[in-house]
Amino acid sequence: MDQRMIASREHIEQMERDDTDAEIMMCMMLLMKARDSLYTREPIRDSKLTGPERVSEVLNGHVDRCYEQYKMERHVFLNLEALMRQRGWLEDSRYLRVDEQLAMFISIVGHNDRYRDIAEHFQHSLNTIGEHFKKVLRAFILLGQENIKPPNFSRCPKQILEKPKLYPFFKDCIGVIDGTHVSASVPLSKQIPYRGRK
Secondary structure (H helix, E strand, O other), X not given: OOHHHHHHHHHHHHHHHXXXXXXXXXXXXXXXXXXXXXXXXXXXXXXXXXXXXXXXXXXXXXXXXXXXXXXXXXXXXXXXXXXXXXXXXXOOOOOOOHHHHHHHHHHHHHHOOOHHHHHHHHOXXXXXXXXXXXXXXXXXXXXXXXXXXXXXXXXXXXXXXXXXXXXXXXXXXXXXXXXXXXXXXXXXXXXXXXXXXX
């Protein structure tokens, strides 16, 4: 065969492949455009009550509602909000007031609610919930550092010093949360592994 014939046949085949690729591309673009035109965007958070309205409803409703929702009485919640504002630990953001930030945080921690439940309840995005959860958590850490002081561990408590049954065995113990001591005795048959231990 002539060289020119081979070259022109290859050229024609290449053009056909290019045309096929272009047609496939065009079809894909049309399908994507059709899909996008069929998909209508609508807001997912479309409740009639906004987050501030829900918080206001709870705070101004029956006296037990605040305790059920936020695990504290109304005046305690309002005092906590005022304290957070006063110390500058929390402030109203563009989208959330301090009372709503506290309500969301307490709902997550106190009721073990998921971010998705809180997003639906307060009508905010998951990102907004997460961002403000971290802010309120930092504020509570500051509150804890200000209010929770460890006892003096250098002195042995009087309750231990005065009882020969406890002193000197528990002289270096830091203590327990509720201050109770539970007497425990190991049966004679199992005492060997525990000998010399406190």
